[in-house]
Amino acid sequence: MRALYSAATGMMAQELNVQVISNNIANMRTTGYKRQQAHFQDLLYQTLRRAGSATSAADTRAPAAVEIGSGVKAVSTARTMTQGNLTPTERDFDIAIRGEGFFRIEMPDGSTAFTRDGGFDLDAQGRIVTKDGFLLAPGIEVPQDATSVSISASGLVEASVAGNQPQQIGQIGLVRFVNKAGLESVGDNLFRETAASGAPIEGDPTADGFGSLQQGFLEEANVNAVTEISELIAAQRAYEMNSRVISAADQMLQSANQMFRG
Incomplete structure (x- = not known):
């Protein structure tokens, strides 16, 4: 199922996010350090029906597409070059x-x-x-x-x-x-x-x-402890949600397998 692979990319993305945040926290006392922030983009889509495609012989058109995404990818860990105290x-x-x-x-x-x-x-x-x-x-x-x-x-x-x-x-x-x-x-x-x-x-x-x-x-480093902890909590929750998607997809596959055996 695509959900397994999409959720897996989400877990890997949040793992990278946590690594970036942990590096920021580790360098809170590093002179002149500039914090990093992970940025992400969605991956390729499979289009099952294009927007504007014909839906009947009367030339009616689909107002929206049917697209299935394949997950997320990291594109940068850009530094925030703001002034430190x-x-x-x-x-x-x-x-x-x-x-x-x-x-x-x-x-x-x-x-x-x-x-x-x-x-x-x-x-x-x-x-x-x-x-x-x-x-x-x-x-x-x-x-x-x-x-x-x-x-x-x-x-x-x-x-x-x-x-x-x-x-x-x-x-x-x-x-x-x-x-x-x-x-x-x-x-x-x-x-x-x-x-x-x-x-x-x-x-x-x-x-x-x-x-x-x-x-x-x-x-001083331009790292704000409150901001980093907030980002860390959000990354942890996103990681947990992606792991639950994998568990749900696994249960669905298990149910389908049981039906096939039956």
Whole structure:
């Protein structure tokens, strides 16, 4: 029976939905994480009678079709790229983006990745790097005798050295994308450019279309616990209903089999 296969696709779809929700909940405390949401589409239909087909010799027409669907399929687990709350950390190299934009990260293999996680540190050479040691681009090196570092909203980095005026040591830039939801997640709070996202558009913080930087803050995940629990309950109920359809279809097949034997 078609109902068995349709309900089976529904159960698989809700299993995927629960996996997406569980990943969102697991990353509630991940800096710069953007929640995912599963989207679905119906599968192909078998048309038993087309709308508008002739129903008599008098040229009457069927006002509606008779179509039987074959279930559901997952089409995307798109990310919601809304702004997360900013939390103060009082660390000089924690930088949050307020508004649009991503930090540009130079990977060890020479490729470029992008992130909203502004939790940076210094490496042994005094360069600003991610928690995994990946270089924030463009490379900014802090003098070893610097007593403090200030980062303006526009990305200007200045270092203070005892007995001297603050000196500019670099400029943090941002990139944005026409379709930021089309970025590929590669783990470690990093994204990569895809054909869907479009090429990165570079600019400075506070410039037109770009957000500003806030030193001493980090962006929280944009995951709402109440929303995720509500979505989880709805997914569980949908899964249960599809399992009941399978049970009902099985009972109908069993009854038909008994009638055939009789």
